[in-house]
Amino acid sequence: xxxxxxxxxxxxxxxxxxxxxxxxxxxxxxxxxxxxxxxxxxxxxxxxxxxxxxxxxxxxxxxxxxxxxxxxxxxxxxxxxxxxxxxxxxxxxxxxxxxxxxxxxxxxxxxxxx
Amino acid sequence: xxxxxxxxxxxxxxxxxxxxxxxxxxxxxxxxxxxxxxxxxxxxxxxxxxxxxxxxxxxxxxxxxxxxxxxxxxxxxxxxxxxxxxxxxxxxxxxxxxxxxxxxxxxxxxxxxxxxxxxxxxxxxxxxxxxxxxxxxxxxxxxxxxxxxxxxxxxxxxxxxxxxxxxxxxxxxxxxxxxxxxxxxxxxxxxxxxxxxxxxxxxxxxxxxxxxxxxxxxxxxxxxxxxxxxxxxxxxxxxxxxxxxxxxxxxxxxxxxxxxxxxxxxxxxxxxxxxxxxxxxxxxxxxxxxxxxxxxxxxxxxxxxxxxxxxxxxxxxxxxxxxxxxxxxxxxxxxxxxxxxxxxxxxxxxxxxxxxxxxxxxxxxxxxxxxxxxxxxxxxxxxxxxxxxxxxxxxxxxxxxxxxxxxxxxxxxxxxxxxxxxxxxxxxxxxxxxxxxxxxxxxxxxxxxxxxxxxxxxxxxxxxxxxxxxxxxxxxxxxxxxxxxxxxxxxxxxxxxxxxxxxxxxxxxxxxxxxxxxxxxxxxxxxxxxxxxxxxxxxxxxxxxxxxxxxxxxxxxxxxxxxxxxxxxxxxxxxxxxxxxxxxxxxxxxxxxxxxxxxxxxxxxxxxxxxxxxxxxxxxxxxxxxxxxxxxxxxxxxxxxxxxxxxxxxxxxxxxxxxxxxxxxxxxxxxxxxxxxxxxxxxxxxxxxxxxxxxxxxxxxxxxxxxxxxxxxxxxxxxxxxxxxxxxxxxxxxxxxxxxxxxxxxxxxxxxxxxxxxxxx
Numbered sequence: 001x002x003x004x005x006x007x008x009x010x011x012x013x014x015x016x017x018x019x020x021x022x023x024x025x026x027x028x029x030x031x032x033x034x035x036x037x038x039x040x041x042x043x044x045x046x047x048x049x050x051x052x053x054x055x056x057x058x059x060x061x062x063x064x065x066x067x068x069x070x071x072x073x074x075x076x077x078x079x080x081x082x083x084x085x086x087x088x089x090x091x092x093x094x095x096x097x098x099x100x101x102x103x104x105x106x107x108x109x110x111x112x113x114x
Numbered sequence: 115x116x117x118x119x120x121x122x123x124x125x126x127x128x129x130x131x132x133x134x135x136x137x138x139x140x141x142x143x144x145x146x147x148x149x150x151x152x153x154x155x156x157x158x159x160x161x162x163x164x165x166x167x168x169x170x171x172x173x174x175x176x177x178x179x180x181x182x183x184x185x186x187x188x189x190x191x192x193x194x195x196x197x198x199x200x201x202x203x204x205x206x207x208x209x210x211x212x213x214x215x216x217x218x219x220x221x222x223x224x225x226x227x228x229x230x231x232x233x234x235x236x237x238x239x240x241x242x243x244x245x246x247x248x249x250x251x252x253x254x255x256x257x258x259x260x261x262x263x264x265x266x267x268x269x270x271x272x273x274x275x276x277x278x279x280x281x282x283x284x285x286x287x288x289x290x291x292x293x294x295x296x297x298x299x300x301x302x303x304x305x306x307x308x309x310x311x312x313x314x315x316x317x318x319x320x321x322x323x324x325x326x327x328x329x330x331x332x333x334x335x336x337x338x339x340x341x342x343x344x345x346x347x348x349x350x351x352x353x354x355x356x357x358x359x360x361x362x363x364x365x366x367x368x369x370x371x372x373x374x375x376x377x378x379x380x381x382x383x384x385x386x387x388x389x390x391x392x393x394x395x396x397x398x399x400x401x402x403x404x405x406x407x408x409x410x411x412x413x414x415x416x417x418x419x420x421x422x423x424x425x426x427x428x429x430x431x432x433x434x435x436x437x438x439x440x441x442x443x444x445x446x447x448x449x450x451x452x453x454x455x456x457x458x459x460x461x462x463x464x465x466x467x468x469x470x471x472x473x474x475x476x477x478x479x480x481x482x483x484x485x486x487x488x489x490x491x492x493x494x495x496x497x498x499x500x501x502x503x504x505x506x507x508x509x510x511x512x513x514x515x516x517x518x519x520x521x522x523x524x525x526x527x528x529x530x531x532x533x534x535x536x537x538x539x540x541x542x543x544x545x546x547x548x549x550x551x552x553x554x555x556x557x558x559x560x561x562x563x564x565x566x567x568x569x570x571x572x573x574x575x576x577x578x579x580x581x582x583x584x585x586x587x588x589x590x591x592x593x594x595x596x597x598x599x600x601x602x603x604x605x606x607x608x609x610x611x612x613x614x615x616x617x618x619x620x621x622x623x624x625x626x627x628x629x630x631x632x633x634x635x636x637x638x639x640x641x642x643x644x645x646x647x648x649x650x651x652x653x654x655x656x657x658x659x660x661x662x663x664x665x666x667x668x669x670x671x672x673x674x675x676x677x678x679x680x681x682x683x684x685x686x687x688x689x690x691x692x693x694x695x696x697x698x699x700x701x702x703x704x705x706x707x708x709x710x711x712x713x714x715x716x717x718x719x720x721x722x723x724x725x726x727x728x729x730x731x732x733x734x735x736x737x738x739x740x741x742x743x744x745x746x747x748x749x750x751x752x753x754x755x756x757x758x759x760x761x762x763x764x765x766x767x768x769x770x771x772x773x774x775x776x777x778x779x780x781x782x783x784x785x786x787x788x789x790x791x792x793x794x795x796x797x798x799x800x801x802x803x804x805x806x807x808x809x810x811x812x813x814x815x816x817x818x819x820x821x822x823x824x825x826x827x828x829x830x831x832x833x834x835x836x837x838x839x840x841x842x843x844x845x846x847x848x849x850x851x852x853x854x855x856x857x858x859x860x861x862x863x864x865x866x867x868x869x870x871x872x873x874x875x
């Protein structure tokens with residue numbers, strides 16, 4: 001009986017795991033990305049597209065976020081955040097290095113995220 | 115015992131499970147729920163939005179206990195979650211309310227970012243030409259030239275890049291509409307008030323809509339039932355006793371299903387002869403035109419569908435003032451003409467967007483049309499009926515990412531023509547044409563300064579054979595506010611020589627087709643290549659917004675169904691091109707916003723259009739080499755209740771036009787080699803009393819220029835030299851009109867709400 005209970009629990013648990021881990025080929029993701037202007041937009045979207053598996057990327061200056069459609073079997077939201085941070089833009093999860101930020105064009109020097 | 119433990123464990127796990135979800139409500143300070151507020155875990159991408167009652171539920175995050183709640187126009191809140199239910203009150207940001215940004219929308223927009231050289235004429239531009247149908251909508255647009263085709267039927271013909279409308283693909287919502295039998299009068303069967311916008315593409319155009327376009331594409335969008343107003347009324351009357359009425363009734367049955375009924379009627383009762391040639395300046399007649407349009411919108415499932423059902427009946431009578439059709443029809447008592455057209459159309463288009471893949475979609479268009487024209491011109495008769503079916507299936511998607519898009523699909527066309535021509539010969543040209551084709555179009559966009567559209571299609575047509583149509587468009591932004599475009603493409607078409615040249619029936623020319631071995635009236639298909647270059651630069655001139663557009667296009671015919679009216683003034687010949695035929699066009703356009711609400715636009719156009727005729731390589735007749743266009747538009751600031759004045763003046767100047775050869779005629783029936791240059795002036799004043807009521811008055815050809823000798827041998831229309839097709843200018847002279855527009859708007863004023871909260875932002 002104990003075994004059955006464990007089995008049922010294990011099943012339930014694994015089901016939740018599966019539900020949480022199911023990878024979508026067209027996952028919609030929104031990441032906070034800081035930026036200022038049209039130049040920022042091009043830089044941010046270019047960085048997002050450089051990640052394999054990113055199908056669509058649209059950054060909105062007013063909401064300070066990027067709307068992505070990604071293939072989760074090829075990349076994760078963090079991969080995209082890393083790529084964006086690498087070109088100098090702070091994201092919700094990963095911050096840009098100061099050295100890269102300082103080299104941005106004058107109009108792109110956005111207010112850093114905390 | 116174990117059973118009990120298991121039971122308990124099950125409950126505990128359920129309990130833990132339910133603990134995992136946080137429920138809450140988001141409201142503003144007045145306790146009103148906020149719909150669509152963003153709720154997400156701090157520093158993660160895990161989030162949700164609130165429903166119509168402001169409620170949300172979100173699974174607990176292992177990474178953080180901080181929840182962020184945001185809503186446009188409100189302060190964003192970050193809250194630490196300690197219990198499983200919360201209520202969040204957001205504070206309104208007051209500063210946002212005080213900002214108003216106004217930008218006056220231009221009537222015609224030239225895009226800097228689209229790949230093709232497309233200009234969009236919006237409602238504002240269309241209202242500048244208050245009357246009355248699509249053929250008259252282009253009078254304020256420098257890219258399209260509007261001419262009268264003959265002195266009898268009052269028909270207007272459009273030209274683009276120096277080529278007449280058969281070389282332009284004219285489509286209604288991307289379904290080819292003015293083609294085949296409807297080529298001559300089709301544009302006048304679309305009332306102007308039905309049209310939402312017009313897109314004009316210069317040059318080769320896309321392969322998606324077919325292989326026929328050579329000099330360009332004109333696509334018009336009809337008003338959509340889902341965002342139309344409940345009632346619209348337009349009434350128009352003019353000095354030449356033309357009366358028009360348009361009413362639209364819209365009903366939204368649910369948030370998904372809506373329908374509009376468009377009713378149009380017009381009548382021209384005045385018999386006018388302003389140039390004293392014994393002939394009516396324009397036809398008298400009447401038209402009834404009914405369209406019922408249904409729209410089904412299911413945004414959640416990505417489905418949009420339209421169904422159009424349309425009926426049109428048009429009757430025209432032209433000719434001598436004394437002509438009475440009951441007693442004089444097809445006799446030599448008096449010269450007259452009647453053209454009766456009946457049109458029935460049923461079309462459907464359905465689009466499906468994959469809900470989780472906004473860049474992937476299907477489209478399916480189907481259209482059935484029956485177009486029947488019975489007509490006679492003096493003693494000549496011309497009857498044509500075309501029953502056609504058009505079907506187009508499209509699939510849009512991406513390769514890897516949205517920088518690489520493609521459209522592919524299949525299409526099918528079937529045309530059953532019953533055509534009967536009784537001129538100097540009596541022949542039945544009835545035939546069936548059909549074609550099936552497949553196309554693929556690839557679009558690359560680097561999301562910055564470069565994009566490209568490369569397309570090709572393969573078609574099999576029972577008369578044109580199997581052939582490939584390639585098209586290429588490139589766009590590059592070399593620097594700020596500038597764009598360079600290049601295009602190249604091939605077009606192929608079956609010329610409907612009689613339907614497209616009906617103006618020649620109103621003459622005593624004899625018709626001959628010199629070739630006999632081709633499959634189209636004995637002629638071969640028309641084939642042409644079109645190449646174009648275009649440059650747009652936007653800039654500030656003394657602080658004012660200004661724009662310069664330079665275009666150069668060349669069309670090179672490999673084969674053409676040449677219409678030769680120069681061989682002899684008593685003949686018209688049709689034959690396959692032997693030698694060169696081309697059309698070069700250059701256009702320079704400049705526009706500037708002189709001050710707020712005052713816009714000036716001017717254009718110079720140069721055309722070099724030549725064809726190898728039997729008399730040699732000649733300029734195409736009735737084509738001005740030089741044209742100048744000017745437009746000045748002024749509007750006052752809109753007051754609170756919508757009151758406004760609008761003023762619009764358009765000037766057109768046409769240089770000399772070569773007239774067809776008439777030197778072998780007796781002296782009194784000869785025309786000069788070239789028609790004199792002349793100018794016309796149109797103006798309109800609109801007074802808007804409120805957002806629902808406005809009146810307008812206007813004048814056309816206010817300089818009162820008239821072609822006096824529009825009809826050769828008008829005193830004896832059954833004589834050898836009679837010809838009304840050599841028309842280069844208006845015959846009526848100045849004409850004044852007035853009209854009104856009345857609307858009933860939705861109570862909710864959806865538009866205002868949309869403006870305040872742009873959806874999807």
